[in-house]
Amino acid sequence: MRSVIIAAAVAFLVALFGTPLAIKAFTRLKAGQPIRADGPAGHHVKRGTPTMGGVVFILGTLVAYAAGHLVLTGLPERQIAQVGPTVTALVLLGLLVFSGLVGFVDDFLKVRKRNSLGLNKRGKLVGQLLVGGVFGFVALYFPSTNGETVGSTTVSFVRDINWLDLGKVGAVVLFIAVVMSTTNGVNLTDGLDGLATGASIMVLGAYLLMAFWQYRHWCADTDYVRSVGFSYCYAVRDPLEIALIAAGAAGACLGFLWWNAAPARIFMGDTGSMALGGLIAGLAMATRTVLLLPVIGLLFVIIAMSVVIQVISFRSTGRRVFRMSPLQHHFELAGWSEVNIVIRFWIIAGIGVTVGVGLFYGDFLRVMS
Numbered sequence: 511m512r513s514v515i516i517a518a519a520v521a522f523l524v525a526l527f528g529t530p531l532a533i534k535a536f537t538r539l540k541a542g543q544p545i546r547a548d549g550p551a552g553h554h555v556k557r558g559t560p561t562m563g564g565v566v567f568i569l570g571t572l573v574a575y576a577a578g579h580l581v582l583t584g585l586p587e588r589q590i591a592q593v594g595p596t597v598t599a600l601v602l603l604g605l606l607v608f609s610g611l612v613g614f615v616d617d618f619l620k621v622r623k624r625n626s627l628g629l630n631k632r633g634k635l636v637g638q639l640l641v642g643g644v645f646g647f648v649a650l651y652f653p654s655t656n657g658e659t660v661g662s663t664t665v666s667f668v669r670d671i672n673w674l675d676l677g678k679v680g681a682v683v684l685f686i687a688v689v690m691s692t693t694n695g696v697n698l699t700d701g702l703d704g705l706a707t708g709a710s711i712m713v714l715g716a717y718l719l720m721a722f723w724q725y726r727h728w729c730a731d732t733d734y735v736r737s738v739g740f741s742y743c744y745a746v747r748d749p750l751e752i753a754l755i756a757a758g759a760a761g762a763c764l765g766f767l768w769w770n771a772a773p774a775r776i777f778m779g780d781t782g783s784m785a786l787g788g789l790i791a792g793l794a795m796a797t798r799t800v801l802l803l804p805v806i807g808l809l810f811v812i813i814a815m816s817v818v819i820q821v822i823s824f825r826s827t828g829r830r831v832f833r834m835s836p837l838q839h840h841f842e843l844a845g846w847s848e849v850n851i852v853i854r855f856w857i858i859a860g861i862g863v864t865v866g867v868g869l870f871y872g873d874f875l876r877v878m879s
Contacts, residue, residue: 514722517578517754518761524570525765529563533769533776536560541621559774562617564782567762568610571789574758575603598748601649601660602755602792605641609693609788612637613780638690641788646685649795650678658730658747661685666798668873669744685795688803692794693787695810698817698836700783703772705838705852707763709809709859710786714760716806716863717793720870721752724797727874742878744798752796759789772849802869808862809855813837 537560579595615637616629629637649661663681665674676684700706729735729743746752763786769775778786787810794803804811816837823831832840841851 511722513578513581513750514718514753514757516581517574518757520577521567521570521574521758521761522765524573525567525762526768527765528570529566529766529769529776532563532566533560536562536776541617559777561621561777561779562614562781563766563770563776564610564613564778564780564785567759567766567778567782568606568785570762570765571606571755571758572603574761575599575755578754578758596748596751597648597652597654598660598751598796599755601645602752602789602796604645604648605689605788605792606759606785608641608645609638609689610781610785612641612693613697613782613784616780616784635690638693638784639686642686642689642791643682645792646682646689649685649792650681654747658745660747661795662798665800667801668799668870670798684800685791688794688800689788689791691814692791692803692807692810693784695807695814696787696790697780697783699810699813699838700778700780701836702838702842702848702852703774704767704770705855706783706786707767707770707778708852708856710790711760711763711767712856712859712863713790713807713810714756714763714786714793716867717790717797718753718756718760719867720797720799721746721749721756721793723871723874725749725753742874746796746798749797752793755789756793759786772852799870802866805869806863806866808865809859812858816840 541560541562612629612634616634619629646661650659650663653659661681662670663675663678664670664672665676665684696706696710699709724744724746727734727743728749729745731743735743766778766782770778790803790807794800794806799806813836816832817835819831820835823829833843834840838851838855842848
């Protein structure tokens with residue numbers, strides 16, 4: 511538990527004190543956020559606000575992981591499986607960094623071209639597909655000494671559903687689909703000051719709790735299994751690693767939120783939103799809770815679906831369901847204040863997280879009864 515707390519604290523401090531440095535650096539480089547010409551009128555005052563702030567919490571998470579690992583060296587090997595960096599960390603941090611890199615390219619092109627277009631849709635999708643494919647392959651084809659892989663060949667809800675076996679190739683395809691959908695979901699949610707950051711903190715917090723619970727009831731912990739049996743344990747790989755990384759990312763986002771809350775001094779940009787989406791997708795795969803992800807990430811699902819509905823409606827009937835999509839902009843054009851929208855959307859995110867964690871814990875109580 512100490513390693514998780516230290517990781518969260520270090521990440522928070524790095525982001526809290528590192529973000530002002532990033533604001534000065536990106537301002538000096540004139541890396542200001544271009545604003546959509548057809549967007550809400552209130553957004554034009556944000557023109558020139560530094561973007562690409564996601565770099566800060568990506569670095570904060572990496573530093574936090576290193577700091578947390580310094581504490582792990584004192585734990586028995588049976589409780590952590592491996593003292594050094596693991597394949598689990600490679601997959602999760604790789605998704606964070608390389609999904610963020612795709613977003614960084616998008617942000618860089620926006621800043622360079624001085625418009626809000628950036629990387630075209632095909633370029634984004636190809637980048638997401640490559641990132642998902644590479645780390646999906648690593649997650650499924652590199653088992654630990656006990657044969658456990660980061661990802662699973664079966665579809666999972668609160669744990670693996672054994673009769674829904676996809677095979678390794680099918681599991682990699684599912685991994686790619688989850689990465690692409692989640693990165694785009696978080697990316698679409700990022701549009702108001704602090705909205706995606708606050709929602710992501712809640713989602714990351716949920717995966718922190720679930721991963722640490724899995725660590726305390728882990729099938730690889732021989733002492734625990736000897737006392738309760740295999741029926742009451744979780745067959746996942748490196749759950750403490752998962753909890754440590756989730757804690758680091760949540761702490762880093764919390765420190766970043768200090769500067770990203772309205773009125774934002776810096777935006778995370780696609781660098782941050784895609785990095786968070788990639789990491790959240792990896793956390794869902796690593797904790798074997800893939801089908802629980804739409805519940806925990808309820809806000810991301812609602813906002814992504816608002817775009818899908820808008821596009822389908824306009825292309826099929828020529829009419830728009832919403833004044834503007836994603837959904838948060840619909841409420842802006844309806845006269846809601848930005849802070850009002852953000853707080854209410856945070857409430858929706860909190861409801862999804864609460865229900866998701868409740869379903870996870872409820873399954874454990876059902877098995878134990």
